[in-house]
Amino acid sequence: MRALGPSLTRSVQAVADAVAADPAGCARLTVTALAERTGTSEATVVRTARLLGYAGYRDLRLALAALAAQQEPGASPALTVDIAVDDPLADVVAKLAHEESRTLADTAAGLDLGRLGAAVAALCAAHRIDVYGVGASALVGQDLAQKLLRIGLIAHAHSDPHLAVTGAVQLGPGDVAVAVSHSGSTDDVIEPLRVAFERGATTVALTSRSNAPVTRYADLVLATSAAHESELRPAAMSSRTSQLLVVDCLFVAVAQQTYERAAPALAASYEALAPRRSARSPRP
Template sequence: MAQPDADGTATTAVVASSVREQAPQQSMNSDGVLVRVRTLLPEFTGALQRVAEQVLTDPASASRATIVELAERSGTSPATVTRFCRALGFDGYADLRLGIAAETGRARSAGWTVDIGREIQPSDPLERVLAQIMAADTRAMHDTAALLDLAEVERAAVAIAAAPRVNIFGASGSALVGEEMQFSLHRIGVPAWAWTDVHNGLASAALSRAGDVALGISHSGATGETIELLAEASSRGATTIALTSFPRSPLAELADIVLITATQATTFRPDALSARHPQLVVLDLLYVAVAQRTHERSHAAFQRTAQAVHGHKAVKDGSSP
């Protein structure tokens, strides 16, 4: 039977143990501590969630706080903070503090001095807004690099390089990212289609065969249409790939291969919009990996497609294109 914490919540050691067992299998060094917290945040409930939110709101203060101080600031108990540490894969609070301190120190030394958590005000000058966006995007790129499993990228590239057909599914902003990937693959001779209409996408997914690839893109991993499309392709034997920010989302659990991105939201760019640039980076890496594995075919296709559109370039200095 679950026993309530001293702070009156019912978050239990059983919950923490369950989350810990599912935590990303990363080395327990200081790399990606805050990334792990953001990734696991949807899994936490009650007191554990309040501790996670407090750490993400002010990581520098968390790295200096005692376990009692962090518990007080998050409205929880020291026992909850201890379970939070173990859910992240740390033996105790001291290890968590060291990890956060090292990560925030790297951020300062890398020049990420803009306070990403600060609200962008309507009166802020564009210079400040630009610095805010650049800092958020730069941090998201580095966090994505820390999260990304290159072995999974390799598996995805091998599957796409050999696929007779690649279907790409996404909605809203993810659809735009999917269309960019379709264009890149198409230019190197990979038969790829990007589907934004669920009816057309389902028809294409239903025609999938073993050896085909279906790529589903969703920041949350909870977009119903994308899940349905990937499930249909999977049921027909296609190899499925998920690109998402949440490794235990429904989309990720459905996929054979999971590629993870990180985000840094700002006031006027919520997570879903902030995910776009990290998604493009991962897909660009995947595209290049596919081109490497089909070098001769890709090079010939790119030359032919470039030559085909060359005549439509603007004439310069009176010379022919």
């Protein structure tokens, strides 16, 4: 529901928001009652259920009831990510931890293992790997490139859009381009991926929206959970958390499949950096 949010009409969004906020409560409502609660119509409620992949409202109610039954015993239903200005520090910590863990669980549950495996295979065989990301996603892109570099792969992270396109024109079949964008609508990420796609490189998009513009040029789409954002968290940390989970999945799987090369490369990089770590050790 959070992933589809930006593409929904206002009335459908109202139903989706109500269901996402209170799945247990909505599971007890008839289609008429939910329409009244959201200020919409019965037809809108049914249309929302179908947009979410259900045959009708009855199937959506059953899914909501099952979701409510799976909630952890003793969990506080009042726990949300809407952090108020006057929230005590303990509440801030609890709310953030709750959102982070929920985002990780949602991302893991929603990952398409077939696509993930295909992305791993492409990375293992790649001559060169370019990763594109700007803003907060640039940090995730740098993390992926650095991890792959340490196990012997040729990987570059680009946060400058001009350099990203310059690098993309050098790619071709046998290379891989990875675009990291939570919204999937960042032009500075879409453009280099488009260039890499048109030159025959295998392209991968890491995004929370399966129908985002960036996916038009992606051979493989790896979906992350759509993080909830609020006034105090306009760039939600949990969006990066979900991206970093997928990065770790890619890295570990690639390291497994290229272990004979990855293990010595990782050991060599660790050994090369050892003198710098000891030189910077704290004084007694």
